[in-house]
Amino acid sequence: MQRKTAATMERARRLFERSGLSLDELGQRMGYSGDPARKSAWQFLKKTTDPRLSTLERFAEAINVSLADLVK
Numbered sequence: 001m002q003r004k005t006a007a008t009m010e011r012a013r014r015l016f017e018r019s020g021l022s023l024d025e026l027g028q029r030m031g032y033s034g035d036p037a038r039k040s041a042w043q044f045l046k047k048t049t050d051p052r053l054s055t056l057e058r059f060a061e062a063i064n065v066s067l068a069d070l071v072k
Contacts, residue, residue, distance in 0.1 A: 005050055008071050012059060013045055015070065019063040029062035030055075 016026060023045075027037025030044070044055060051059075060067045 002049075004071075008056070009045075009048060009051065011070060011072075012056075015063055015065055016045055021063065026059075026062055030058040 019026070021029070023038045023041045027039070027041035030037075030041060032040040044051065044059065048055070056070060057067055060070045
């Protein structure tokens with residue numbers, strides 16, 4: 001299961017890079033406000049190894065992809 005999670009996070013990073021969003025914009029679209037938005041988005045993309053489903057859902061919605069495409 002850990003390999004699938006690693007693949008999902010790698011896919012998330014690639015999708016973020018293609019989205020053209022800044023970390024601030026991503027964080028805000030994921031529901032964070034103010035100063036924590038950028039840090040929260042960065043932590044999700046760079047530090048998360050076992051994300052919660054709700055976080056993956058917020059990320060997918062923020063960059064306009066389906067959850068299925070993110071976790072395939």
